[in-house]
Amino acid sequence: MATYTVQAPPHAPASAITLSAPGGTSGDLAPTGSGVALMVVNGATPTTVTLVPVPFDGLVVATRTITIAASSSYLIPLPPSVYGAGTTAVGYANVTTLSGGATGVAVVTIPGT
Numbered sequence: 001m002a003t004y005t006v007q008a009p010p011h012a013p014a015s016a017i018t019l020s021a022p023g024g025t026s027g028d029l030a031p032t033g034s035g036v037a038l039m040v041v042n043g044a045t046p047t048t049v050t051l052v053p054v055p056f057d058g059l060v061v062a063t064r065t066i067t068i069a070a071s072s073s074y075l076i077p078l079p080p081s082v083y084g085a086g087t088t089a090v091g092y093a094n095v096t097t098l099s100g101g102a103t104g105v106a107v108v109t110i111p112g113t
Helices: none
Strands: 028-031 036-041 047-051 064-068 073-077 087-092 104-109
Touching: 036 047, 047 073, 064 073
Parallel strands: none
Antiparallel strands: 028 087, 036 073, 036 104, 047 064, 047 087
């Protein structure tokens, strides 16, 4: 289990975003917020990312599953209106190609948002 911290790149980046390996296939937590997103840089094998939205009007909302193609990068917005204030649970079908370094995950914010 891992709890990600929000990385905010400077306007003129002096360093890159640090990608890390997920803590496992389930149990990770990602902060939510306006202008906050989960960045997934995948390796050679496709995987899926599952996010848990908050209930709406007392009704349970189905989890969201996003298929991440092999050798691709995705930026998945994490607005609090969908995932609640604070953190949301994140799960992965395959973590072997999200090993950290050149591939992995990070929570990022866009400067100025």
